[in-house]
Amino acid sequence: MVSLKELQETTAEELFLPGNSTCAGCGLELALRWAMKALGPKTALVAPASCLNVVVGLWPKTAPNFPFINMAFAAAAAAASGISAAFKAKEYKFPGKVWGKMTSLVFAGDGGTTDIGIQGLSGAAERNSDILYVCYDNEAYMNTGIQRSSSTPHGARTTTTPFGKQRFKKNLPAIVAAHNVPYVATCCISYPIDLYEKFKKAKEIKGFRYIHILAPCPPGWGFASEDTVKMGKLAVETGFWILYEVENGEFKLSKPSKKYLDPSKRRPIQEYLEIQKRFNTLSEVGLVKWQENIKNAWKYIELELELKEKSE
């Protein structure tokens, strides 16, 4: 685990320049800031239609100080596959230059990953395309004004589910892990050092890597902009958001989530739900469903860890 003091020396440069049009207290910006600190300027970022696409500024000014490509909504994973193939072709033609060390990165929202982009994501994962696909999950279509997506949890109020969403959150990291890819991980913006280490590890692996980041959104979820980091911490401390890695099929629980294997250590889920305005129509039945889902998710994690112990 690298220390904060060390990071202050080595990663002092800001690659996503300040003065852009993200909201005050934006979860996405904190995620992108730490992801770029880990990956460095030798990255080509493909951003499909999402909040990220628009906050980077109007022509001719822009915020990212690294190569950035805007792309159509459903095309991000395929475009990144094309870029990574082009880097390989350039490495073949101009060997020994920077092209062999470039990372092809996708930074898509939850809408562009779980809904319209899932065909491209699944195709790229199956081909083991050499890209790093990052999904920043703010649990709705935030750019177009808070509409529901497959990643919106049960009971959340959005403009297209004004009385709370009936269905549940799609478990995308598990879907991608079922494709047998080299690396799958979940992160949260409130644990930047954990995020930094996972990105550093993913940078060195060849093949399809997937990282899913929980990025709370102050206007979309209904809390004050100063509480973004607290929201992420509560998500992990109540056991709702589990931080783990699946490296070559091997399951590993990350350090911040390890102690919540014990149900008595988890904080009650009401603490997470009551401070967000989007859950104020959640019924008693809905609350029970939430608690059940968290229990079942952890049971699944326990099974995974047992299987791992048995095989060792």
Added chain:
Amino acid sequence: MSQKEQEIKFISGNVAAAYAARSAKVQVISAYPITPQTTVVEKLSDFVDSGDMPAQYIKVESEHSVMAALVGASIAGTRTFSATAGQGLLYMSEMVHWAAGARLPIVMTIASRGIAPPWNIWADFTDVISQRDAGWLISFASSHQEIYDSVLMAYKICENEEVLLPMFIAYGGFVLSHTSKPVIIEPDDKLEKFLPPLPDEKGWPHIFIDPERPMMHGNLIMPSGFYYEFRMKIHDEMMKSTHIIKQAALEFEKIFGRSYGNGLIQEYKLDDAEVALINIGELALQAEQAVDELRQEGYKVGSVKLRHFRPFPIDEIINIAKKVDVIGVVDRDTAFGSPTGGAVSSECKSALHNTGIDTIILPIITGIGGREVSVEQQKEEFKILMKLKETGELPKDMIHGTLWDGILEVK
């Protein structure tokens, strides 16, 4: 990988397209199979996996991803190629517009097929015509050799700094894609004289991925900003590309010895003709046979092969109209609700508007969905044109001002 000698191979149109991609030393290919283009994909796979061609081949999961991958690869600064047909082209329509807007020199061959529903896999150019306003150059190939040659000329035209636009090369599905003829495959040393060099490390001049020179393309632009002007530039530079197309055809003839008219159109026995027929695709080659047979009977007829539909060759059509009195424009496509029902005839009519030339244009539509068009049928079309010239009498069975030739009578 290297082609040392000129070879003559007996191959189908699809395989000729694959050989052209190999001759052009394409760097990234991304393809998805669809009838009637499957053999292009298979032959390219053969070349790449056997080590004959050092290209990257991305086997994507849908046609939309085909174009997305090519856009990504082209932005990074490599030469790209793909092939598709009918439904696939319509599925990737969103990305087709993106590639033209980003000014990327991508080349695609289309083995045109009819549009569903109902399913139809035979020759019909409606799929390419439906993308006519996207900003891609559109060229039609009428023979197997022309498919190979058009792909080579396409790279020369598209990668020119004054053009920088992508290009379609369309040919009839099953008519040219699955029949075989001898095709000359050119050697590397001659190709090096003609083709532009592969993009260097810096990539294209206007768009690139380079950590040393970070840049972004495709931000939001307000209506008060320059969005209007950027889009106008695409039209402006496409219309100016006509002289580059003509230059490329001239240079091709000098180096390889095969002539394709002036690049935009190819005339056949038009100088003393009284009526003319304009065709696209392989029907143009067949019309030359009809012209020969009618000339033996004493009729003075000529035919024109329209090689490039985009940019539309306005000056060439006006020159043809000055030479003959009646022109029949044959569409092998449908453009529902348009003034003539077909795209090429509508545009020919609008090219002659306000020029003061009083040549009659007779719109004709044939061969939709791959229906066979015989030489006899084309000779009949010429005779209809002659009758129109002599007596001013239009044929009896026109529908909404267009002659839909070859409709079956249901009794």
Added chain:
Amino acid sequence: MWKIIAESKDKRPKLQNYKNWNELSPIPISFPCYGSMGETGDWRVFRPVIDKKKCTKCGFCWMYCPEGVIQKSEDGFFTIDYVYCKGCGICAKECPVKAIDMKRESEFE
């Protein structure tokens, strides 16, 4: 003209100025700069102020600032760039010793 600015990073201006469409590059290209949305400091209602007597130089404010306007200075303390700070308040909330205070912007005018 646009070909030169796309050629090398040294020759590019901070902002591209065009007078008519003939000078435009074929596609709209944007170059990175600070303040792409203007001086976002004027979005603030509250301003974070670090009390150097309480600060333990732990660096949590630097770690949690989404914008990246808190930077480490020579003496080890942290300075906030008020030209771009949006006043979200995360630094004040996360400081373990409560050394950052959110003061009303109107007090500073």
